[in-house]
Amino acid sequence: MPLKILVLNGSTRAKSTNGLFIEAIIRLAGDRAQFTVFSSVAELPHFNPDVDIDPAPPEVARFRKQLREADGLLICTPEYAMGVPGSLKNALDWTVSTADLRLKPIMLVTASLSGEKAQRSLLETLTVLEGKLTPETTVLVQFARTKVDAEANVTDAPALADLKRALDAFL
């Protein structure tokens, strides 16, 4: 059975560059893994501990179930205003009480103009959530829009090599 990977895109934009990188990564993985792109982090309600009770809001329950059933998690995200996009951080906040990221293998791709601060912040969050990620499974793609074409071909050789290396380590 191929590995089951859940994918979160930190961008909710229709023509997201991160979406193109996700497509490229799925293609690079071939038949080594089966990827499910989570419909949208924006569908999750705003995190509120008062409603983080049993039963969880339906979208949250669906998200947690998909996380639990996945062998690993691929996160691709831009940086917004020097930080992690709110929708993505919100999704991660919903995993705190259930510890669904504990020991979950994670590949983290920050594809942005700069992205350093979002990457650093995500590493702190994912570490406190005890996700399993290493420098080998963490990729920063700067000037991301210039490095992937509309058909999801990564056109920048060093970025492509980094993604391949991280994907191999992750899988």
Ligand SMILES: Cc1cc2nc3c(=O)[nH]c(=O)nc-3n(C[C@H](O)[C@H](O)[C@H](O)COP(=O)(O)O)c2cc1C
């Ligand atoms: C409101 C806004 C704020 C942004 N702030 C940053 C930023 O702080 N750092 C950065 O690297 N890129 C920033 N960007 C640029 C994004 O990285 C770039 O638009 C990226 O392509 C978005 O990812 P997407 O194409 O997957 O939606 C910002 C973009 C927007 C729209």
